[in-house]
Each structure stands twice: as C-alpha cells, then as structure tokens.
Amino acid sequence: MEIIVANESHFKYAQIISDTITDSAKVRGTGIARRTPEYIIKRLENGNAVIALEGDKFAGFCYIEVWGNKGFVANSGLIVHPDFRNQGLAKKIKKRIFELSREKFPKAKIFGITTGLPVMKMNYELGYKPVTFSELTDDPEFWKGCQTCKNFDILTRTERNMCLCTGMLYDPSTKIKEKEKLNSKAFQRLKSIKESLFLKKKTK
Numbered sequence: 001m002e003i004i005v006a007n008e009s010h011f012k013y014a015q016i017i018s019d020t021i022t023d024s025a026k027v028r029g030t031g032i033a034r035r036t037p038e039y040i041i042k043r044l045e046n047g048n049a050v051i052a053l054e055g056d057k058f059a060g061f062c063y064i065e066v067w068g069n070k071g072f073v074a075n076s077g078l079i080v081h082p083d084f085r086n087q088g089l090a091k092k093i094k095k096r097i098f099e100l101s102r103e104k105f106p107k108a109k110i111f112g113i114t115t116g117l118p119v120m121k122m123n124y125e126l127g128y129k130p131v132t133f134s135e136l137t138d139d140p141e142f143w144k145g146c147q148t149c150k151n152f153d154i155l156t157r158t159e160r161n162m163c164l165c166t167g168m169l170y171d172p173s174t175k176i177k178e179k180e181k182l183n184s185k186a187f188q189r190l191k192s193i194k195e196s197l198f199l200k201k202k203t204k
C-alpha cells in the first residue's frame with residue numbers, strides 16, 4: 001500500500017473518490033458533505049491531498065483546505081474504500097495528511113468537524129482537542145461546505161453555534177503533554193444527547 005501526495009496523474013480517481021464518499025454517506029445515514037469529481041480534481045492538483053493506492057486500485061483519500069487567510073487549515077474528506085477498512089489505513093492517511101499540513105502550513109491551526117468516533121479518536125491521538133465551533137474558522141466558505149450535509153438545518157437553527165458534529169482543533173502553539181486516548185464513552189454519550197436534542201423523531 002502506497003500513501004502519497006496526490007498530483008495530476010491521479011485525476012482518474014476523482015470519480016471513484018466522489019462515489020465512495022456519496023455511498024458511505026448513504027450507508028451511514030448521517031452527515032457527510034458531498035464532494036463532486038470536479039471538486040476532488042481541484043484538491044488533487046494543488047499538492048494538498050494524499051491518496052492511498054494498492055497497485056492502481058483506489059484505497060483512500062484525504063485533503064487539506066486552507067481557511068481564514070492561512071490561519072486555519074482543515075483535514076477533510078477522509079475516506080477509506082470499504083475493501084480496505086479496519087486495517088489501520090485511515091490512521092495512516094490521517095497521520096500523513098497531518099504531517100503534510102504541518103510541513104506546508106507550520107503556523108496554522110489544524111481543525112476538523114466530525115460525527116465519526118473513529119475520526120475523533122484519530123484526531124485526539126494526533127494532539128487535537130475538542131472545542132466549540134467559536135474556536136474554529138469563521139470563514140463563511142468553510143461553513144458553506146456543510147450545505148450538502150443532511151443536518152445543515154440544525155447548523156442554521158443554532159446560528160452556527162453547534163451541530164451533530166464535534167469541532168476538534170490542533171493548535172501548534174499549545175504543547176502536548178503526553179499522548180492521550182479519547183474517552184470514547186463520553187463522546188458517544190454526548191453524541192446521543194445531541195441527537196435527541198436536535199433530531200426530530202420520525203415516528204410519533
């Protein structure tokens with residue numbers, strides 16, 4: 001398995017990356033923003049994405065986006081193809097994109113928003129901390145990316161203060177004391193509290 005910084009030679013994978021993101025959102029039934037092949041191509045061409053390939057088979061992807069005048073970068077769109085899940089690949093991709101973010105934007109705060117426990121765990125181990133949305137970028141373009149998520153109405157209702165996603169932030173100016181593990185139970189509990197607060201019951 002190769003995990004490499006993507007370039008123009010990987011444009012041919014844009015469709016499968018986009019389809020895998022869409023299919024996973026359907027299966028999970030929860031919020032994942034949609035990404036068109038055109039959108040993916042832009043991320044592949046600017047040296048801000050990593051792709052995992054086994055031979056020429058697509059295995060995984062993640063990209064960096066720069067927000068708010070380079071003060072913030074996000075590691076977004078993490079996807080592992082179902083054929084390659086549960087083998088530690090997402091963890092390797094996350095680590096590589098994190099290192100690339102640190103190399104290219106050493107002063108930027110790195111952030112992400114997610115509903116996924118695996119992603120929270122991985123971020124936490126890289127040194128991210130959970131924060132309120134007010135600590136994240138206020139760049140409206142970033143929040144526009146949530147429009148294709150099925151929970152967007154919640155974000156609008158709360159005036160962008162909260163949603164089902166948890167915000168996580170790595171601040172390069174904060175020293176990490178030691179490697180910590182996420183308290184998964186606390187996060188699962190927080191997630192179910194948010195779901196019962198924000199999601200209307202389908203059946204009465």
Ligand SMILES: CC(C)(COP(=O)(O)OP(=O)(O)OC[C@H]1O[C@@H](n2cnc3c(N)ncnc32)[C@H](O)[C@@H]1OP(=O)(O)O)[C@@H](O)C(=O)NCCC(=O)NCCS
Binds near residue numbers: 079088090121
């Ligand atoms: C989430 C996803 C990227 C994980 O990919 P993966 O390669 O299977 O993950 P890894 O094998 O590297 O596992 C990383 C950690 O997450 C945990 N994990 C993986 N899938 C999990 C799941 N469904 N539920 C809970 N934990 C899970 C693993 O146990 C591991 O934790 P550990 O280090 O404590 O053992 C993959 O399932 C995926 O692409 N899902 C759809 C898209 C998605 O949800 N993206 C995130 C959007 S925010």
